[in-house]
Amino acid sequence: MSEQDWVWRARAGDDGAFSQLVEAFQTPIYNLCYRMLGEAGEAEDAAQETFLRAYAQLGSYDTARSFKTWLFSIANHHCIDRLRKRRLTWLSIDDDNLPPHPALQEQAPGPEEALVRGQQAELLQGLLAKLPPEDRSVIVMRYWYDFSYEEIAEATSTTVSAVKSRLHRARGGLGQLLEPAGAAPRPAASGPLRVGR
């Protein structure tokens, strides 16, 4: 059964079908909430609330629209509302207060690699926390889900040009933050345009 079938059945009142949708989207939605909010407990709460709202609003969901972007739109707006309500704590890149998320360390073959992964996770989350919420959601949707500009625009209720502008601005800001931290060496300047490993 396809995702669209589950959506149709859930709209018809089939709670089992909606449960299948929760199974399918729990990780992507949780990841978005975690990247936006920066705290595992709050991310769980926000992700749960997202699905509750989706369940309540299924009757008004436009089936011509992608269910995925609709769900992400609910999650994104909810996370931004939460960020606006709470006082933001700005994390320093050198701050050790944000522990690595357990789910990010499931495969830690050795202590050295685990340490590196944990440090990278902290660096990543610290960088995200420096971005305004609207820029943060664009970065998350682009890098974790490979959303197109159009999909991001739909999920964030904005235009494609606004998405491009936010993405470019966010990348530039993150790049400047990365440089003082010395997080990555600069690649060779000449030659083909390659991002490298």
Add this chain to the structure above:
Amino acid sequence: MNHKPYHDWMNAVLDGAIAPADRRALEVHLATCASCQATWASLSSVQRLFKAAPMAAPRPGFNGRFQARLAQRRARPPAIWGALALGLGAVAVSALVVPLGLGVIFSTVRAAQQPATSLALLASASAMYVFISTLADALFIAASALAAALLPNPLSWAAAALALALTGVWLYVMRRIAPEVKLR
């Protein structure tokens, strides 16, 4: 020199959305512009870091927790009933308070316009004060007499202790019967 077009092209490269001619022009420019080389390096660093980032996953049992939360949410009465009750209550209170309030205001204004009525009101206010003072004194005397009679009596203390104990037992039983009722 305006580097913005080249920055836009760099972002287009990262998004896989650059035209071949623009890509060639960017490569030519990067070969000679140190500033854009630095910008490209930092954007590449961002790209590498975020592309390698893993997907955060919830703790096992997420769907089960969601189902429990959904059941709890369904058990709540719809908010509209609470809002309706509140609205009706506000209307009822207003229907009582507003006419009374207006009546008091108008009566006071009219009474103030008639000296004889004002004097009579002052006299009744004074009498009311005397009455309340006398009543308070009487209550104090009665309470003192009651305390004087009861306090030395051990039976009074035993009765009070029994009442407290019965209240505690009742609260405990009620808690066991209806544990979901919580004080906010």
